Ligand SMILES: Nc1ncnc2c1ncn2[C@@H]1O[C@H](COP(=O)(O)OP(=O)(O)OP(=O)(O)O)[C@@H](O)[C@H]1O
């Protein structure tokens with residue numbers, strides 16, 4: 001069994017007086033695909049943001065390769081090899097697709113840039129076709145692909161994605177999940193936050209269910225998919 005790359009222990013996070021995360025513990029091993037599912041407002045994005053130090057955890061530990069990220073400032077965490085694809089994508093709208101991709105390599109320099117750009121265009125042929133198009137004019141699904149490609153250009157050890165399926169048509173969602181699956185097969189460590197429980201659980205090696213800021217359930221993706229409570233609450237089927 002490979003070693004734990006991210007070990008979140010008893011994390012509590014507040015927005016002012018409001019507690020958004022309650023004693024959250026979860027772990028991710030190198031090479032695993034882990035999904036976190038939960039309803040609107042459950043605290044999923046807050047957990048991802050807490051990993052990056054904004055908001056800061058009030059208590060608990062977030063051990064990344066053994067180092068406690070809660071003791072670092074947000075800008076120090078940024079250089080640790082964890083890539084984030086945030087909710088809402090945040091691509092550079094006025095730059096071209098290709099320029100956005102190249103920017104993703106900034107943290108590691110240009111040593112692998114040609115090789116990695118070619119890999120991104122293989123993973124996402126749509127981006128290759130549109131390499132000279134302004135990113136702001138891409139469709140939502142294409143922008144999501146671009147955000148993922150840009151994150152991968154930094155050769156992160158781990159990639160965190162916040163609702164990559166949000167607002168996208170089923171066909172595009174399937175394409176994006178099939179890329180994530182391929183990345184997982186190639187050994188990339190992936191932490192995926194999703195309301196789309198069906199896709200997220202099918203993809204995941206293991207998954208966690210968050211309710212009101214707490215982890216309520218965990219198991220393999222297949223176990224949770226088969227669980228009647230999960231089916232009722234998140235899959236809209238019985
Ligand atoms: N900046 C903020 N200030 C105050 N409260 C916040 C802030 N951001 C989030 N919250 C609250 O924290 C709780 C968790 O929100 P969060 O965005 O983490 O949920 P989520 O699971 O990502 O939901 P969604 O699926 O809708 O994206 C919610 O009650 C939300 O209103």
Ligand SMILES: [Mg+2]
Nearest residue numbers: 044045046087
């Ligand atoms: Mg969210």
